[in-house]
Amino acid sequence: MRHIIFGESHGPVIGVTVEGVPAGLALDLKKVQRELDRRRPGQDPTATARKESDRVEVLSGLFEGKTTGTPLTMIIRNSNQHSGDYDALRYTPRPSHGDYAGFIKSKGCQDHRGGGHFSGRLTAPLVAAGAVAKQILAQKGVTVGAHISSIYGICDASLEDTAELAAVAEKAFPVLDDAKGEEMRQAILEAKEELDSVGGAIECAVTGLPAGLGAPDFGCNVEGIFSQYLFAVPAVKGVDFGAGVAFSLMRGSEANDPFAVEDGKVVTKTNHAGGVNGGITNGMPVTFEVTIRPTPSIALPQESVDLRTGEEIEIEIKGRHDPCIVPRAVPVIEAAAALAACALLGI
Ligand SMILES: Cc1cc2nc3c(=O)[nH]c(=O)nc-3n(C[C@H](O)[C@H](O)[C@H](O)COP(=O)(O)O)c2cc1C
Numbered sequence: 001m002r003h004i005i006f007g008e009s010h011g012p013v014i015g016v017t018v019e020g021v022p023a024g025l026a027l028d029l030k031k032v033q034r035e036l037d038r039r040r041p042g043q044d045p046t047a048t049a050r051k052e053s054d055r056v057e058v059l060s061g062l063f064e065g066k067t068t069g070t071p072l073t074m075i076i077r078n079s080n081q082h083s084g085d086y087d088a089l090r091y092t093p094r095p096s097h098g099d100y101a102g103f104i105k106s107k108g109c110q111d112h113r114g115g116g117h118f119s120g121r122l123t124a125p126l127v128a129a130g131a132v133a134k135q136i137l138a139q140k141g142v143t144v145g146a147h148i149s150s151i152y153g154i155c156d157a158s159l160e161d162t163a164e165l166a167a168v169a170e171k172a173f174p175v176l177d178d179a180k181g182e183e184m185r186q187a188i189l190e191a192k193e194e195l196d197s198v199g200g201a202i203e204c205a206v207t208g209l210p211a212g213l214g215a216p217d218f219g220c221n222v223e224g225i226f227s228q229y230l231f232a233v234p235a236v237k238g239v240d241f242g243a244g245v246a247f248s249l250m251r252g253s254e255a256n257d258p259f260a261v262e263d264g265k266v267v268t269k270t271n272h273a274g275g276v277n278g279g280i281t282n283g284m285p286v287t288f289e290v291t292i293r294p295t296p297s298i299a300l301p302q303e304s305v306d307l308r309t310g311e312e313i314e315i316e317i318k319g320r321h322d323p324c325i326v327p328r329a330v331p332v333i334e335a336a337a338a339l340a341a342c343a344l345l346g347i
């Protein structure tokens, strides 16, 4: 499948066209909507106050409840734009958002309102596409789940069993340990109070992928394929598989995953490799952690440049922003992973 995301945060609609969806899938739109509801803005003081209903509408590729195999287009209408918040920022880019890079790339013709096509809002259609991918994967016994693994240094409980992630998906604040989740929420609210933002990390697991998918080579390896989808999510600044950066502190005797046989199947007793050896799946869950940067739009004064005059100036960003992106990004990371898993399966 290939997908193309279109629209701008303050334009009339945002949406996605997914090409190559297998024909005959009885698409459950309630499940698509449920995924969108998990990501929807305006639901908690730890998130942006922009209120959107994020109702999915299918324009093509679905007939009598089943996919036709032709391009599937889904849209979401924008309704709660405060475009005036961005007037003063048109020629004075926000540090670390896509404003300056987008200005250059679009030759000054970009839609600057709300970050335009660079807005985190464009992850809503990604979630819709991912929800379709999840339904295809479910038929093959493949599941995708994630949780907030840390926010500003406050860590969730470690994931012992990937089956725990199904319950996490039902939570408003998707952590394994709710007490830790409350500490994280307080850290977000504290940063918000101080006109600042915080980042963190999300751990994701894809279970049920058979051993033998992928290849060691450029363009075909499992880590590379997942990373390409994950780095397309705005604010993702790192992806590491299995034990990831912790490998640098281990000896081989600790890092290696011993083989064993369970119910006649070769498994590993630990999964430090994150389900991938030699760029190929080994049949264990593919696990990875994604690092999410602190939200670039903070209310504290910041240094910028007036692109018309070349003068250095101080800016103050108005408007409604996520003081932390991590909680709302959990279903987004799952969606990106589901699309990557489909690519790996040749769907
Ligand atoms: C779900 C989600 C919500 C986001 N919310 C905001 C926000 O409210 N304010 C903001 O400045 N950036 C937000 N971002 C991040 C920006 O979109 C992102 O940092 C920007 O496009 C630049 O991309 P980069 O960080 O990958 O370089 C959000 C991202 C996601 C995934």
Ligand SMILES: C=C(O[C@@H]1CC(C(=O)O)=C[C@@H](OP(=O)(O)O)[C@H]1O)C(=O)O
Pocket (backbone or CB within 6 Å): 009, 040, 041, 048, 049, 050, 052, 081, 082, 085, 114, 115, 118, 119, 120, 121, 122, 124, 297, 319, 320, 321, 322
């Ligand atoms: C609307 C969403 O998030 C937006 C992501 C975002 C950004 O710069 O990425 C900036 C804000 O946009 P606005 O200023 O229009 O409120 C967030 O609210 C959403 O995720 O649905």
